[in-house]
Amino acid sequence: MKNDSVFVYSPDLLGYKFSETHPFNQLRVQLAYELLRDSGCLNDDQIIKPRQATDEEIILIHDPGYVEAVKQAGQGQLNREIALNYGLGTEDTPIFPNMHEASSWIVGATLTAVDHVMEGKSKHALSLSGGLHHGFRGKASGFCIYNDSSIAIEYMKRKYNARVLYVDTDAHHGDGVQWAFYDDPDVCTLSIHETGRYLFPGTGSIHEKGAGKGYGFSFNVPVDAFTEDESFLECYEKSLWEVAEFFKPDVIITQNGVDAHYYDPLTHLSVTMKTYTEIPRIAKKVAEKYCGGRWIATGGGGYDIWRVVPRAWSYLWCVMNDQAPSGQIAENWLKRWTNEAKHPLPPTWEDESGIYKPIPRKDEITSKNRATLEKSLYSIKKSS
Numbered sequence: 001m002k003n004d005s006v007f008v009y010s011p012d013l014l015g016y017k018f019s020e021t022h023p024f025n026q027l028r029v030q031l032a033y034e035l036l037r038d039s040g041c042l043n044d045d046q047i048i049k050p051r052q053a054t055d056e057e058i059i060l061i062h063d064p065g066y067v068e069a070v071k072q073a074g075q076g077q078l079n080r081e082i083a084l085n086y087g088l089g090t091e092d093t094p095i096f097p098n099m100h101e102a103s104s105w106i107v108g109a110t111l112t113a114v115d116h117v118m119e120g121k122s123k124h125a126l127s128l129s130g131g132l133h134h135g136f137r138g139k140a141s142g143f144c145i146y147n148d149s150s151i152a153i154e155y156m157k158r159k160y161n162a163r164v165l166y167v168d169t170d171a172h173h174g175d176g177v178q179w180a181f182y183d184d185p186d187v188c189t190l191s192i193h194e195t196g197r198y199l200f201p202g203t204g205s206i207h208e209k210g211a212g213k214g215y216g217f218s219f220n221v222p223v224d225a226f227t228e229d230e231s232f233l234e235c236y237e238k239s240l241w242e243v244a245e246f247f248k249p250d251v252i253i254t255q256n257g258v259d260a261h262y263y264d265p266l267t268h269l270s271v272t273m274k275t276y277t278e279i280p281r282i283a284k285k286v287a288e289k290y291c292g293g294r295w296i297a298t299g300g301g302g303y304d305i306w307r308v309v310p311r312a313w314s315y316l317w318c319v320m321n322d323q324a325p326s327g328q329i330a331e332n333w334l335k336r337w338t339n340e341a342k343h344p345l346p347p348t349w350e351d352e353s354g355i356y357k358p359i360p361r362k363d364e365i366t367s368k369n370r371a372t373l374e375k376s377l378y379s380i381k382k383s384s
């Protein structure tokens with residue numbers, strides 16, 4: 001094995017862009033890439049180039065009619081009313097030129113990561129442009145057009161006959177992936193997210209357990225708003241070990257959205273960089289114990305593209321590679337981006353202490369999350 005981990009990247013992945021003002025901004029993938037390069041944490045021989053996904057691959061999950069609509073929309077040829085029926089041209093998911101091609105690159109990047117790991121060329125692979133977990137079979141939703149994770153899972157099932165565990169730590173529920181495999185006992189989904197009471201997409205309750213033969217293979221741990229590092233990590237670590245022990249996957253694919261951070265403008269959780277060093281560390285251990293190390297990681301949400309995403313995704317790559325950057329952020333990187341950044345760039349890898357005021361409800365939130373976790377895992381306890 002040449003490298004333990006590979007990083008899938010090319011500028012082709014940056015074309016997924018709704019508008020200048022849309023919160024989903026793939027510049028963050030470039031920012032993370034450059035931060036890693038400037039920090040000496042990513043070498044030429046660890047980078048592999050993505051390919052575009054084919055239509056046959058995309059329709060492993062998506063309806064052909066929807067794919068056709070995305071193609072037409074990207075050429076300016078889709079009637080507005082039909083577009084809206086497909087979730088295209090909404091405020092969340094506007095139409096942009098060549099949106100099919102841009103989305104196919106992202107799907108292809110995640111499939112490139114999958115093939116590398118499943119063919120044994122590396123143990124781990126990272127596809128930061130992917131993780132578009134809200135995409136449905138026949139509908140765009142929540143900034144997501146094609147669901148690269150769902151396509152990758154179906155692809156792994158068919159090509160490699162694999163049992164796949166999908167783990168989603170984005171602040172939003174991983175609804176698209178959950179519903180795509182809701183009745184499938186060979187795919188297990190675990191999502192830890194902010195409760196859907198006040199947050200998009202509103203689903204992801206502990207009662208969504210799967211259907212038919214897939215009953216008991218869908219797990220959700222919805223945590224309370226203002227959840228901090230310790231409680232978020234407790235929910236994540238316990239649920240991941242228990243679910244992995246129950247399901248015994250052949251491979252793990254993680255969605256590493258980083259929008260649970262306190263600074264994120266779209267959500268209400270209060271985790272810090274500490275969570276984003278621990279999440280990959282535990283995923284890697286679990287993959288080592290159950291899957292011969294096989295672990296594919298994607299990006300996902302993350303809307304503070306200056307203070308949060310570059311550091312959090314760089315940590316993800318570094319932890320994959322047993323590196324632990326700390327202290328000062330690379331001077332070159334800070335210099336290059338300081339003028340463009342909407343916020344003062346953080347000078348260190350770690351968050352400074354006290355980025356938010358302590359709240360009196362912390363203990364109450366922790367106990368509530370513990371009770372939720374307990375109930376989420378109840379079906380495992382009952383069956384064992």
Ligand SMILES: [Zn+2]
Pocket residue numbers: 170171172257259300301302
């Ligand atoms: Zn999100």
